[in-house]
Amino acid sequence: MTSNVGYTPADKGILIVLSGPSGVGKGTVCKALRGCAPDIVYSVSATTRAPRQGEVDGVNYFFKTREQFQQMIVQDQMLEWAEYVGNYYGTPRRFVEDTLNAGKDIILEIEVQGALKVKQKFPEGVFIFLLPPSLPELESRIVGRGTESEETIRSRMSVAVDEIAMMEHYDYAIVNDQVDFACSRIRSILTAEHCRKDRMVSKIQHWMAEVKK
């Protein structure tokens, strides 16, 4: 018999974490998911990194100074946070909790250190790791995006190998060969996760209690 310990009650949303090395296509896949899975809510992270061209505060990230970011940590506003290649990144806690409590699924696009912290708090979450078809293809995607300096690309590529080694802590791994395939695999995972009997237990227990009344 499997235990339902740690599983989200059926009336709560599912927390999905999407990680993968820089340039693998997390942002691109999430953007495509917005079109094909409009019910999923997206968590907007806070960061001390400077905005890239076209990035909008409050949409892509909440852009913060280091002082503001530290203040958010001290005030317990972060579900998790991590330092990645010289900048801080973190997930505002309240929005995630409110979304799950409202019964909606939410996706966090975050790196591996933060993902492990989330896993401690939400072991019932669904942890998905996005892989590149190869390391040369990963490098060519970061370079091709044209947003990073050569030095930053080198740093991100060297972290990438260690990040991929952390894949064992995730529930699913998807190769982002084509964006639409990656999206449909994520949707399939989510459909299956919604059907896990463990997630249904609290609902069934409620029905049983009603019948016994």
Ligand SMILES: Nc1ncnc2c1ncn2[C@@H]1O[C@H](COP(=O)(O)OP(=O)(O)OP(=O)(O)O)[C@@H](O)[C@H]1O
């Ligand atoms: N399946 C794919 N095939 C080819 N190119 C892709 C694919 N997915 C994403 N890309 C391209 O790779 C580059 C990096 O994608 P994206 O910015 O989404 O990566 P990311 O994982 O979010 O990176 P970061 O962690 O640095 O923010 C972009 O130029 C994007 O268009």
Ligand SMILES: Nc1nc2c(ncn2[C@@H]2O[C@H](COP(=O)(O)O)[C@@H](O)[C@H]2O)c(=O)[nH]1
């Ligand atoms: N631990 C967290 N990691 C985050 C968060 N938001 C984004 N990220 C990850 O940081 C790197 C770099 O992002 P970039 O936008 O500078 O390319 C990437 O792996 C993101 O997934 C967060 O809130 N917490």
